[in-house]
Amino acid sequence: MIFDSSIMALIMVSAIVSIMLIFAAAFAIHIIRFWDIQSGSEQQLILERRTYLISTLLIWALSFEFLSLLLFIYNAESMSGQFVGAMCATGVLNVNPWGWPTLFLKVAMFFFAAAWLALNYLDNRGYDYPLIRYKYGLLLIAVPMAITEFILQWFHFSEMDPNLITSCCGTLFSAEADGVAAEISAIAPGKAMPALVVSSVLVLFSALWVALKGRNGWLLSLSGLAAFCVSLISIVSFISLYIYEHPHHHCPFCILKQGHDYMGYFLYIPLFLAAALSLSAGVISPWRSIPSLTASVSKMVPRLSWLSLLLFMQFFLTAAWSVWRSNLTMLEVWW
Amino acid sequence: MISFLRKHKYLIDYTLSTLVRNKGKSFALLTVYTLIIFMLASVMLFTHALRKEAVSMLENSPEIIVQRLQAGRNALVPEEYLQKIGKLRGVTQKSGRLWGYYYDPAVKANYTVMTAGQASLPITEIIIGAGIARTRGLSLGDYLTLRSQSGEAYSFKVSKLLDRKSELVTTDLLLMSPLAFRRLFDIPEGFYSDLVLSVRNPREVRKVAEKLVLLLPDSRPILREEILRTYDSVFSWRQGVIFVLLMGSILAFVIFAWDKASGLSAEERREIGILKAVGWETSDVMRMKFWEGAIISLVAFLLGYLAAYAHVFFASAGLFESVLKGWAVLYPRFQLTPIVDGLQLATLFFFTVLPYILATIIPVWRTSITDPDAVMR
Amino acid sequence: MLIQLTDVRKVFNQGKANEFCAIQGITTHFEANQVSCLKGASGSGKTTLMSLIGCLSRPTSGRIQLGDRVISGLPERFLTEVRRHTFGFIFQRFNLIPGLSVLENIMLPAYPQGLPYKNLKARADRLLDQFALANKSDNMVEWLSGGESQRVAICRALINEPQILIADEPTANLDSQLSAEFMGLIDELRKAGKSVLISSHDPAVFESNVIDRLVELHDGCVVSEDV
Numbered sequence: 038m039i040f041d042s043s044i045m046a047l048i049m050v051s052a053i054v055s056i057m058l059i060f061a062a063a064f065a066i067h068i069i070r071f072w073d074i075q076s077g078s079e080q081q082l083i084l085e086r087r088t089y090l091i092s093t094l095l096i097w098a099l100s101f102e103f104l105s106l107l108l109f110i111y112n113a114e115s116m117s118g119q120f121v122g123a124m125c126a127t128g129v130l131n132v133n134p135w136g137w138p139t140l141f142l143k144v145a146m147f148f149f150a151a152a153w154l155a156l157n158y159l160d161n162r163g164y165d166y167p168l169i170r171y172k173y174g175l176l177l178i179a180v181p182m183a184i185t186e187f188i189l190q191w192f193h194f195s196e197m198d199p200n201l202i203t204s205c206c207g208t209l210f211s212a213e214a215d216g217v218a219a220e221i222s223a224i225a226p227g228k229a230m231p232a233l234v235v236s237s238v239l240v241l242f243s244a245l246w247v248a249l250k251g252r253n254g255w256l257l258s259l260s261g262l263a264a265f266c267v268s269l270i271s272i273v274s275f276i277s278l279y280i281y282e283h284p285h286h287h288c289p290f291c292i293l294k295q296g297h298d299y300m301g302y303f304l305y306i307p308l309f310l311a312a313a314l315s316l317s318a319g320v321i322s323p324w325r326s327i328p329s330l331t332a333s334v335s336k337m338v339p340r341l342s343w344l345s346l347l348l349f350m351q352f353f354l355t356a357a358w359s360v361w362r363s364n365l366t367m368l369e370v371w372w
Numbered sequence: 373m374i375s376f377l378r379k380h381k382y383l384i385d386y387t388l389s390t391l392v393r394n395k396g397k398s399f400a401l402l403t404v405y406t407l408i409i410f411m412l413a414s415v416m417l418f419t420h421a422l423r424k425e426a427v428s429m430l431e432n433s434p435e436i437i438v439q440r441l442q443a444g445r446n447a448l449v450p451e452e453y454l455q456k457i458g459k460l461r462g463v464t465q466k467s468g469r470l471w472g473y474y475y476d477p478a479v480k481a482n483y484t485v486m487t488a489g490q491a492s493l494p495i496t497e498i499i500i501g502a503g504i505a506r507t508r509g510l511s512l513g514d515y516l517t518l519r520s521q522s523g524e525a526y527s528f529k530v531s532k533l534l535d536r537k538s539e540l541v542t543t544d545l546l547l548m549s550p551l552a553f554r555r556l557f558d559i560p561e562g563f564y565s566d567l568v569l570s571v572r573n574p575r576e577v578r579k580v581a582e583k584l585v586l587l588l589p590d591s592r593p594i595l596r597e598e599i600l601r602t603y604d605s606v607f608s609w610r611q612g613v614i615f616v617l618l619m620g621s622i623l624a625f626v627i628f629a630w631d632k633a634s635g636l637s638a639e640e641r642r643e644i645g646i647l648k649a650v651g652w653e654t655s656d657v658m659r660m661k662f663w664e665g666a667i668i669s670l671v672a673f674l675l676g677y678l679a680a681y682a683h684v685f686f687a688s689a690g691l692f693e694s695v696l697k698g699w700a701v702l703y704p705r706f707q708l709t710p711i712v713d714g715l716q717l718a719t720l721f722f723f724t725v726l727p728y729i730l731a732t733i734i735p736v737w738r739t740s741i742t743d744p745d746a747v748m749r
Numbered sequence: 750m751l752i753q754l755t756d757v758r759k760v761f762n763q764g765k766a767n768e769f770c771a772i773q774g775i776t777t778h779f780e781a782n783q784v785s786c787l788k789g790a791s792g793s794g795k796t797t798l799m800s801l802i803g804c805l806s807r808p809t810s811g812r813i814q815l816g817d818r819v820i821s822g823l824p825e826r827f828l829t830e831v832r833r834h835t836f837g838f839i840f841q842r843f844n845l846i847p848g849l850s851v852l853e854n855i856m857l858p859a860y861p862q863g864l865p866y867k868n869l870k871a872r873a874d875r876l877l878d879q880f881a882l883a884n885k886s887d888n889m890v891e892w893l894s895g896g897e898s899q900r901v902a903i904c905r906a907l908i909n910e911p912q913i914l915i916a917d918e919p920t921a922n923l924d925s926q927l928s929a930e931f932m933g934l935i936d937e938l939r940k941a942g943k944s945v946l947i948s949s950h951d952p953a954v955f956e957s958n959v960i961d962r963l964v965e966l967h968d969g970c971v972v973s974e975d976v
Contacts, residue, residue, distance in 0.1 A: 040612030041605075042416070043715055046722035053730060075822055077809045079763045085824050086741040089654050093733060101726065108722070111715045119604045121578075121597075164827045379863030386860060393848040639847075646844045649805060650858040651833035651909060653826060744829075745800035747844050748917050 043112040044194050050105045051187040055180075057098045061091045062180045065173035074165050088169075092157055095176070098183075099150035106143040109190075114290065120203050126290035128203045135193035142186040147309065148316055149179060155317030159337060163329035218273070221287075226275035233271040237353045240264040240315070241346060247318060248342035251335045257342055258319025264349065265312035268356070272304065276356050279363035303355050311348035314341050380663070383656070387663040394640070401632050402672055408625045409676025409724050410683070414691065415614045416716050417684040421708040423607035427600060428709075434465075434568035435577050437594045438584060448563040453588060457569075460583055462576035468564030470553050474518060474546065479507045481544070485556075488547040495552045497531040503543030505533055521558035528552070615723065622723065626731040634735035641742065648744035657740040665732055669725045677720070685710045751781040751913070751944055752802055757811035757821075759797055771797040773969040774811070779946060780962070781912075784939050787948040788955045789966035795948035796917055798966065802946065803915045804832035833858070837906030841918040843898045845890040845905075851877070852886045855904045862909075869908075876904040880934075896927045903934065914938060916947045920954055928953040935959055 039045070064087050073081055113126035113136070123129050130136030153175060160168040240260040247257045273287050280292050280300050293301035318341040325334040391398045440449045454466055471486040483504060493499070498516065510516060510530050517527045534542045554561065571577050574597070581593040636644075644657060652660075683689060685708055759772040771794050779785045779802075787795045800806045801813065804820060807828065813821040820831055845854050855873045877883045880900040885893065890901060899919070906914055916935075920928040928951065935945055936959045949955055955963055964974040 040616070041608040042612045042615045042723070043608075043719045045612060045615060046719045050722055050726065053726070074824065077807045077821070082807065082825075086654070089658065089741065090734070090737045093658060093737060097729060097733065104718070104722075108715070108718050111718065115715050119601050119608075121601075161826065164823055166824060375863035377863070378865065379861055382860035382863065386857075389849065389853070642844075643846055646846055647857070648829075649838055649840070649844070650905065651829065652858075652861055653829040655826070656861040743806065745796075745805035747840055747842075748796050748800055748805070 039195055041116070043108065043115070047105055047108055047112065048187075048191065048194065050101050050108075051183070051190050054098045054101055054105075055183040055187045057094045058176075058180045058183045061094045061098075062177055064091050065176045068173050069170050072169055074169075088166075091173075091176075092161075095150075095157070096154065099147075099154060102143065102146050102150060102183075106140075106147055109140065109143060110290065110293070114293065120197075122203045125288060125294070127288055131203045132198070133193060133196045135189050135196070139186060139189045139193050142182065142189060146179070146182055146186060148313055149182065151313035152316050152320045153179070155337075155341070156320055159321050159324065159330060159333055162333040163327065165329050167327045167329055168324065221270050221273045224270060224274045226278075229267075229271045229274040232267050233353075233356075236260070236264040236267040237349070240349055241353075244315065244342050244346035244349065247322070248339045248346060251339050252322055252325065254318040254320075254322025254338050254342075256319075257315045257345065261312050261315025261319075261345060261349075265308065268308055268352065271356070276304070276359060279360045279365050282363055282365040284365065300355075300359055304352060304359075307348040307351040307355070311345045311352060314345035314348065318342050318345060380659070383660045384663050384667075387660055387667060390643075390660075391664065391667065397632065398668065401629065402668055402675075404625060404628055405668065405672035405724075405728065406676040406679070408621060409673055409720070410679045411621070412615070412618060412723055413677045413680030413720055414683050414689065415611060415618070416720055417680055417711075418689045418692070418708070419607050419611040419614075420713060420716055421684065421711050423603060424711050425708060426603045426607075430596060430600060430603075433596055435571040435574075435596050436569040436581060436584070437596075438567040438569065438588070439592045439594065440566075440588075440590055441592050442590065446566075448559065448565065449567055449591075451562045451564065453567060453591070456588060457567075457584070460569075460580055460587075462571050462573060462580050463569050464572050465570040466567060468567050470550055470559065471565050472553075472557055474556075476508075476518075481507065483546045484544050485546045485548065485553065487550045487553050493531070493547065493549040493552075495549050495555075496527075496529055497549075498528040498552075499532040499534060499547040500530055501534045501542040501545040502536055504546060505530075518556060520556045526552070526556060622727055626727045629728050629731040630735060633732040634738065636739060641739075642747065644739055644742045645744070645746040648742060649747045654740050657742075658736060661732075661736040661740065665729060665736075669728060673721070673725065676724075677717075681710070681712075684708060750778055751816065752779040753812075753814040754778065754802070755812040755814075757798075757801060757808045757813060759794075759801060759806070760809045763809070771969050772801065772808070775969070775971055777964060777971055777974060779944070781944050782939065782942060783961040784935055784945040784947065784959050785962040785964065786955045786960045787946070787964050787966060788950060789948075790950055792968075793966040794969040795950075795966055797969075799915055799917055799946065799948050803836045803838060804828040833862070833909055835912055837909065837911040837914045839899075839902050839906050839914065839916040839919050841921050843902045843922070845898060845901060847889070847891045849890065850887050851882060851890055851893070851901055854890050854901060855908055857908075858905060859908050872910075873904070873908060876907055880904055895923055896930065899923060899927065899931060900934075907938075912944060914943055914945045916945065918949055918951070919947060920949065920951045925953060932957045932959045 039048070068084055068088070068091075071080060072084060110126055113129040116129050117123040117125050120128055120132055123132070130140060153172065156168060156172050156175070160166055160172055240257070240263070243256045243260040247254055269289070272292075273289050277287055277289060277292055278284060280297050281288075290301070291297065292304070293299065318338055321334055321341070322338045324330045438449070438453070440447045440453070449468065451468065454468060457463070457466060469487070471484070474483045474485045475481075476483060488499060500510065500516070505511065508516065512530055512533065514530050515527045516530060517525050519525050528548065534545060534547075548556070553559070569580070571580055577595055577597065581595060584591060584593045647657060648654070683691065688708070755776050756774045757772055757776070758770065758774050761769045761771060775798065787798060789795050797806075801808050804823075805828075807823075807825075808821050811821060812819060815831065815835065818831075820828065823831065846857070849857075852870075852873055855876065856869055859869055859872075874883070874886070877886050880903060882897065882900055882904065885897060885901075890898065893901065899922075914935075920931055923931060932954065935947070939945060939959070947954060947960075954960070962975045965972050
């Protein structure tokens with residue numbers, strides 16, 4: 038399986054990102070030890086110039102990571118033909134125990150990256166780089182994450198056995214089966230729907246609050262992450278049903294397919310971006326008390342919050358619209 | 373926000389003028405870059421299109437083929453088997469097939485001989501594929517003589533030529549009536565080459581196959597989905613292997629790009645120094661260099677991909693015909709159906725643009741940190 | 750007081766065998782709306798001092814104050830920010846970028862700020878008019894004469910509307926008549942409210958009556974200065 042070109046590309050990207058991060062981490066350790074903004078020594082000048090390299094490395098690493106997340110799902114989708122029982126990405130991820138953790142780690146890396154870049158952007162606006170040690174310390178966490186991701190992904194692809202019979206979305210996301218996925222699917226839309234409404238109201242209000250007040254970003258981060266989780270659960274629990282117009286098809290990946298108007302992209306892209314922005318707002322807002330950052334924080338936090346608000350709204354409206362236009366009526370089943 | 377966009381517009385403007393000013397260098401890089409993308413994209417488009425072709429060819433074939441094994445070799449299937457299968461649940465249709473190969477010493481080629489299905493063909497007439505017609509110089513109404521198993525010669529009149537569009541599959545095909553087939557190959561009445569079963573519901577196919585093996589212990593059911601799966605993995609494996617072979621050229625390209633990006637002439641170095649001295653920041657220079665890379669990559673990607681598209685779909689992959697296709701004598705002349713696939717595009721991007729970016733990050737950074745006071749020294 | 754330097758030192762190749770102290774603890778100041786001149790033989794540290802004042806590089810130690818802002822501890826990113834809005838530079842060898850037109854060369858320093866093209870063009874045209882270059886605006890800079898190149902360099906230095914103009918050996922590549930013309934232009938700029946800092950070892954410059962204040966350097970130290 039390793040010889041598949043998309044798989045080779047994915048493995049290559051993971052390896053490259055890991056190497057880039059290890060590189061950046063080595064510089065980061067150097068900076069944490071020797072950074073002294075007051076000094077005009079050549080050592081300090083060299084360190085300052087390296088920060089540009091590290092920022093660039095990270096921006097690229099993180100954009101590659103994001104692209105590889107897309108490619109990973111795409112690839113899983115297209116490989117479904119090669120496994121007995123697999124009909125979409127779910128089946129391929131189920132081929133061995135490494136598939137799902139790889140996906141989750143990629144998502145985690147995406148959010149970490151977004152938060153780190155926001156922090157980096159903010160710090161670069163303070164003339165004394167007040168967060169420099171903190172942010173490069175944080176960077177060191179990304180290294181084990183990237184390496185773990187590389188290893189998990191390697192196992193996932195190298196242990197793929199085309200003769201294995203895997204279970205696909207039909208069995209995994211069916212309310213009768215066991216396991217987390219099944220439990221999520223089994224969550225009655227009667228519960229998931231109100232939860233989605235409540236979390237959406239919460240997140241929209243907290244985004245509005247933070248956008249207007251320019252402070253308490255953590256509020257938005259918390260409600261944003263909650264809304265993100267509830268939204269994912271809702272997609273599995275009931276939104277997908279309306280898109281498929283099928284009362285038992287809970288798969289979160291098939292909505293990415295052409296047959297369903299690529300609805301998945303319109304749901305996932307705003308959702309992921311909105312969650313990343315809300316997280317960034319929370320990461321940034323505590324630094325208002327640092328004098329050199331005050332101005333930048335009070336400019337950035339409202340901006341991030343407005344953007345996050347807009348994207349969340351787009352997600353909720355798209356979700357509501359896809360339920361509304363659907364021919365599926367579940368009234369008598371659920372209520 | 374607007375000033376941010378405007379700033380990037382200025383940077384792009386400047387980058388374009390720089391690229392034009394360093395024509396020789398940009399052109400060399402662009403050529404090599406385009407060539408790499410062209411090669412990889414050709415391999416990709418070609419194998420992918422072949423795979424799709426194979427898959428679409430199988431789409432109308434029956435879900436299950438049943439062969440009989442005798443001492444581990446294919447044997448003729450007696451007609452009673454059809455009765456033995458009887459009424460298996462889920463099977464909507466079942467029938468026996470007659471088919472085989474005929475070696476024609478005149479052109480040293482194998483024909484695939486099948487029986488014409490519904491269209492009842494007179495015993496003296498045949499339908500032939502375009503490849504046979506070409507090599508034997510046959511046209512409608514001509515006669516083709518075949519020697520039977522027992523040595524007698526039979527003459528058949530060509531009553532129809534098969535459609536050119538499906539030439540990839542039908543180039544060596546020869547269709548005749550069942551009676552003529554049995555006579556030619558000496559196959560007794562009541563026996564078939566294999567049996568085919570249609571199953572409506574794809575989920576029942578495996579169950580049916582299991583029952584078949586129980587019912588007819590000497591049979592071997594072959595599932596369509598299995599063939600499809602094999603095709604899928606064989607083609608992606610093939611593509612992967614070619615990519616590994618091309619890895620060397622990608623590496624060479626990376627080194628070339630690295631060299632081009634770091635080997636700045638004195639003039640270019642001075643230019644960066646001037647920019648920094650008059651008020652450009654390190655990150656502005658890096659952004660400008662980013663656009664340089666982006667523009668070159670975009671142009672190379674478009675040119676390379678379009679060239680590959682034309683090469684594969686209009687010129688029938690002329691450059692690797694002889695390597696990748698297997699028909700020796702009855703060589704099919706065919707046009708692949710153009711397919712552009714998102715996953716393949718993304719993979720191609722990762723194989724070409726990503727190495728390029730990687731090769732240029734450090735040289736670009738080194739250029740960008742030129743001392744702003746360098747021009748004063 | 751516009752610029753105040755306190756015990757400023759600049760060391761190159763720190764800690765290596767070829768360590769070299771270009772500026773050895775200079776304390777001086779420059780006033781607003783004056784033409785000041787740094788005088789000294791080549792190698793006396795004029796250029797290094799100019800680049801320190803102009804935020805092109807950072808002192809190894811010491812303190813530089815611009816107005817009421819200390820700039821000596823700023824990282825490069827913010828130094829550039831300050832430089833862009835405060836200083837305009839005229840270099841010894843003009844340092845125009847060949848292959849670009851006069852207009853493009855002049856607008857170059859303003860690109861990273863993302864101003865609307867119309868405003869930027871209007872500003873450049875005004876400068877071109879002022880320095881009698883209006884008919885050369887689309888010419889390539891490599892076709893210009895020495896005096897014209899010099900004037901293009903001045904326009905470029907003024908495009909971001911800086912408060913202070915820094916000129917490093919501006920007359921080194923000009924004949925005596927052009928040098929006198931240049932000093933005339935400098936005088937006009939001062940009258941328009943700019944402060945100018947010139948480094949030179951050309952008598953045509955430091956003996957000119959345009960100069961308000963003369964500071965003489967030798968081996969990285971101030972040897973004499975007008976009060």
